[in-house]
Amino acid sequence: MSIVQRVYPTEGAQLDVLVMHCDHARYVYNLGLEQRSWWTPSRRHFRQKINYVSQAADLTEARREYDWLRAGSSVVQQGALRDLDRAFINFFARRAGYPTFKKRSNARQGFVVRDLAVRRVNRRWGEILVPKAGWVRFRISRAWTDICAATSARVAVTNGRWTVSLTTPPAVCKVADTAAVVGIDRGVANSVATSDGRMFHAPGFTVGEQVRFVALQRRLSRQQKGSANRDRTKAELGRLRLRLADRRGDWIEQTTTALATSYCAAAVEKLPIANMTRRAKPKPDPDRPGGFLPNGGRAKSGLNRAILASCWGKFAQRLDHKMSVVAVPAAYTSQECSNCGHTCPENRDSQAVFRCQGCGFEHHADTNAAINIRDRAFNIEHQPEDSLGDRVHQSRKRAAPTTSVA
Known part of the structure; x- marks a missing residue:
């Protein structure tokens, strides 16, 4: 370290x-x-x-x-x-x-x-x-x-x-004086959501800093390469980026330390961040040689920026340095009901609302996903209020092994 x-x-x-x-x-x-x-x-x-x-x-x-x-x-x-x-x-x-x-x-x-x-x-x-x-x-x-x-x-x-x-030699992990475990769901609207209902948001530019950053980028695009004015503009942009990096790094350290001191182990989902943030592939137009069809590139680039701004990779890395972390497959964690186990796309009404179509259970969507991640990592079985369930989901759950990255 x-x-x-x-x-x-x-x-x-x-x-x-x-x-x-x-x-x-x-x-x-x-x-x-x-x-x-x-x-x-x-x-x-x-x-x-x-x-x-x-x-x-x-x-x-x-x-x-x-x-x-x-x-x-x-x-x-x-x-x-x-x-x-x-x-x-x-x-x-x-x-x-x-x-x-x-x-x-x-x-x-x-x-x-x-x-x-x-x-x-x-x-x-x-x-x-x-x-x-x-x-x-x-x-x-x-x-x-x-x-x-x-x-x-x-x-x-x-x-x-x-x-x-x-x-220096790696620091000794501090073992929390508790047996509690936590599931962590990483998202865009909420950078980190825990299974006990807490939400954490990665910091970004202030309104004034964002306006200044955009203005500097526009100025940079108009300046001649190799000029002294362009170098000064790049230096100003670099200082803004450095300030943002310090702000996010401090947030990561404080959040991961708070989790490491409150729980003995954590569960996260395995996310291929590099694949998730790739640019959209171009779609050639068969009717116009050399032309292209709309591919949603602007929306995909906005999503990529939001994912990278949430610091998913650095957060999981620093959390693994401070406590025991278990990684589980991410499939269906946002569609599965944490109460009965019923899984279907219609369970999630919106980004924040989860309403199970099987048992009627309602919860915050990110918290529900974090509970599923915790249950998969530590083999906590669902205890539904009634007999509603999904045998296909149960067989899929048995077939999905968990992998420790601690």
Whole structure:
């Protein structure tokens, strides 16, 4: 895990050195990626295989030849090669895609500090030793014992904000002093709904910020690429996005911590978020070559933005870090009656109203779905008020296994 702290380099020498490290790390990473692309099956018999060891040796020779490269830190440049080697390891293990080049225009730049050294100045401030830059101050917002347990760090800048991510051992999950379990339904109107009736909403832009954001986007579309005015507009947009990301990250941490301290285990539905947020496929018009039929792309793009704004993936990830989480299939959780088990599309009158056609049970649709998710994960059988039920639903329920992701 990482502890992220704000870094405040001094204007002038320290800031210039940090920017230089970012540039060198990006250059070495891109050069190493281009060198690895030379390695093809047709060259394997007469060319040495390219890996981290061979590239580190090439970096040493390059530092002897070029003064501007030697002016930087070998630790930072070797860290970029290690990042590249790890990217290829993840690619061959099918955990990630093929590595891509890093652009100078990317909003986030950074470099690695391997030989970590930190010291405390006072209660609120600490310092980290950065090669060639000396001791750089950072704001302390976590326990100093956790910061001292870090083994490495990564200094990064995002839209002018400098941070340091301190790599630490994973925190011990706090077991809640209760046997209660909860089901969680993730949606758009209500970002998170629990089986006990609570609703949580992911924050967004305020009205004024939304107006400002749209105005900046329109201004950006009219400005010439590469101009100084366009760069300033992009910086303003980046600061707004960063403020929104901080707001949503704080909401995720507070909400998941509140759930982890109130329940011993949670159940969520397995959602293919990447597939659910794909753009609508174009529909060619057979009567007009080169033309297309309406495909609902505008409505689908609006739904995609709403799903991503609800932070489904990050919420489930952080919840899994803090407590035991069980994932269950999402099929029919919104159509199934939590009272009798009757399942049909007509049970859900609208986004918020659930009215069972079998037993007449009424509840909030999101809460009803969260109850079904909880019952599936922890094998809680329905106890209907009468004998109404659905044998097809019962057989489907027995055939749907639960999978633990804790």
